[in-house]
Amino acid sequence: MAGLALRKFLLLIPVVFIVSVATFLLLNLLPGNPVYLILGPGATPKGVAQLTAQLHLNRPIYDRYADWLWAALHGNFGESYLNHVASSSLIKQALPVTLELLIYSQVIALAVSVPLGVYAARRPGGWVDQGSSSVAFGLLAAPAFLVGVLLVGLFAVHWHLFPATGYRHLSSDPGGNLRSLFLPSVTLAVGLLAVYLRLLRSDMIATLQQDYITVARAKGLRPRYILWRHAFRPSMFSLVTVIGLNVGALIGGAFLVEVIFGIPGIGSLTLHSIYQRDYLVVQACVLIIAVGYVLVNFTVDLIYPLLDPRVRRVRS
Amino acid sequence: MSAPELDVVQFGGPAVVIAQPDDPGAEVVAAKKRLGWVFWLSSGWVGLVVLAAILSPVLPLQDPDLPQTMPGLAPSGAHWFGTDDLGRDLFSRVVHGAPVSLIVGFASIGLGLAVGGTLGLLAGYFRGFLDQVVTGFSNILLAFPALVLGLAIVTFWGPSLLHVTIAIAVLSIAPLALVVRGSTVIYSEREFVAAARMLGTSNRRIIVRELLPNVVPSAVSLGLISVAVAIVAEGGLSFLGLSVRPPTPTWGNMIAEGQAVIGQHPLIALWPGLAMFVTVLALNFAGDRLRQYFDVKEGGL
Numbered sequence: 001m002a003g004l005a006l007r008k009f010l011l012l013i014p015v016v017f018i019v020s021v022a023t024f025l026l027l028n029l030l031p032g033n034p035v036y037l038i039l040g041p042g043a044t045p046k047g048v049a050q051l052t053a054q055l056h057l058n059r060p061i062y063d064r065y066a067d068w069l070w071a072a073l074h075g076n077f078g079e080s081y082l083n084h085v086a087s088s089s090l091i092k093q094a095l096p097v098t099l100e101l102l103i104y105s106q107v108i109a110l111a112v113s114v115p116l117g118v119y120a121a122r123r124p125g126g127w128v129d130q131g132s133s134s135v136a137f138g139l140l141a142a143p144a145f146l147v148g149v150l151l152v153g154l155f156a157v158h159w160h161l162f163p164a165t166g167y168r169h170l171s172s173d174p175g176g177n178l179r180s181l182f183l184p185s186v187t188l189a190v191g192l193l194a195v196y197l198r199l200l201r202s203d204m205i206a207t208l209q210q211d212y213i214t215v216a217r218a219k220g221l222r223p224r225y226i227l228w229r230h231a232f233r234p235s236m237f238s239l240v241t242v243i244g245l246n247v248g249a250l251i252g253g254a255f256l257v258e259v260i261f262g263i264p265g266i267g268s269l270t271l272h273s274i275y276q277r278d279y280l281v282v283q284a285c286v287l288i289i290a291v292g293y294v295l296v297n298f299t300v301d302l303i304y305p306l307l308d309p310r311v312r313r314v315r316s
Numbered sequence: 317m318s319a320p321e322l323d324v325v326q327f328g329g330p331a332v333v334i335a336q337p338d339d340p341g342a343e344v345v346a347a348k349k350r351l352g353w354v355f356w357l358s359s360g361w362v363g364l365v366v367l368a369a370i371l372s373p374v375l376p377l378q379d380p381d382l383p384q385t386m387p388g389l390a391p392s393g394a395h396w397f398g399t400d401d402l403g404r405d406l407f408s409r410v411v412h413g414a415p416v417s418l419i420v421g422f423a424s425i426g427l428g429l430a431v432g433g434t435l436g437l438l439a440g441y442f443r444g445f446l447d448q449v450v451t452g453f454s455n456i457l458l459a460f461p462a463l464v465l466g467l468a469i470v471t472f473w474g475p476s477l478l479h480v481t482i483a484i485a486v487l488s489i490a491p492l493a494l495v496v497r498g499s500t501v502i503y504s505e506r507e508f509v510a511a512a513r514m515l516g517t518s519n520r521r522i523i524v525r526e527l528l529p530n531v532v533p534s535a536v537s538l539g540l541i542s543v544a545v546a547i548v549a550e551g552g553l554s555f556l557g558l559s560v561r562p563p564t565p566t567w568g569n570m571i572a573e574g575q576a577v578i579g580q581h582p583l584i585a586l587w588p589g590l591a592m593f594v595t596v597l598a599l600n601f602a603g604d605r606l607r608q609y610f611d612v613k614e615g616g617l
Contacts, residue, residue, distance in 0.1 A: 015456060015459075026468070137601075141594075141596040142593055143552065144552075145551065146551075149571055153578035153585070249462075252463075252464045271464075285464075286460065286464060286468075294459050
């Protein structure tokens, strides 16, 4: 088990390396000189020369990459040219907010989709199954920015139940924190729960047709006990994978929701830095988001053996 | 990275579905034979939207950019969807917003399929080094936050129809290549390909005459679902003001305009939202139905 984890971890190193090269190249090979983009109409020859030297743009690209990577490995991602705050401290403020949003949204999505999916699989074709499947298919077609805007319209502007925008810190105002994150979490959860429901339902149906379930039924175990104790755990594979993929993808993919609700997460930070052409911060954010995605996937791979002993044998 | 392993796990276990009279498997078998009315309804809607988008310049609609009458009117005979906060006709604006969504949706996925599909086909047939390069790069590309990348490209190049299309096309290459590769691998191992090879058929001919016709149906159904994803992506960029800019109406920028006045005039965001929702739903339905019809392995997306 430990050997397996170590081998997988070693495989991560080349992946993270290529990710870092791609991040660096992407923003450095984009057309347009960042110096002129940053300085805009106020560019003077002196200012251009100064900023070029400050950003080390007069040096060859592989040199700059090496410097950037070396500094990044030490937790130094360069500083914002706007206010000279270190990118790492900007990320340190933003990342927990996004993670909190992700956890809330996953909890909401699972709390709705798991009971519904299990129940739908128990009677495939029944009204719970058909109803939830149709609603899920509909939810899949609803873009997050549309759901977000409509939820704001209904719950914040019309009924004044939740704040429309803004974020309260968990430490200073726990109740306000939950309230300020409720609508954005629901917005994210709407898209997720449709996917989770469909996955869990089809996997549960497959599991319930296996022989050991028939044996359990023949032994006279209670249906609910069979459903949750025997069938649920082996049906969680695809679900766990997709939760992992979603958490990874949403680190950077929740930015529309963060923007709509004014949540200062890493998505908003990236977006504002892109607007401001603050490209060292953008680079840092994209790197963190991409590495985060890779790490989450790695963790998910480690969870499989805990879920199903059969994988433990096959892999090792 | 974990998806192929998941497949092995599932296919290694006895996950055979035995058709019983009351199980959904039987239903699926029956449903496979015909596309069903929902498919035709969905295709009809997509066709209608395409037609409206093509004809929007010549349709007898009010000018979408000019205030016509009192702002914030409720739907009526003269203004089917009502008017927005500037008094512009909302029905006309929704119709005129369709071309941008559709052009970006179909053009970007067309481009993505042309590049990604070709790469996937070659990688799936030749395997070996090429396959490793294509799959490796696709997997790494997938690790990047897609829409953030699109945003970066569009911001640095400047927002325009062409740039948005290219950005979304680039992002669609990796997932499309992986799926096409997957079905190519399955078909490459079939007897008819082995037979063709033994008869001395050239690789080029095998790919074009034997593999391509088999891969196209699944690529088309996947393509339809991807067009829906692309339309949502364009809507997101448009919502942020990073696609075609106002005053040209797009569904995304109309929703953004409606967001500011959602309290007083909820219809402004609702109509373009509904148009996008129904179109995306129809594309999803049509693609999903086609996939079942052509009996492609579930879980390809």
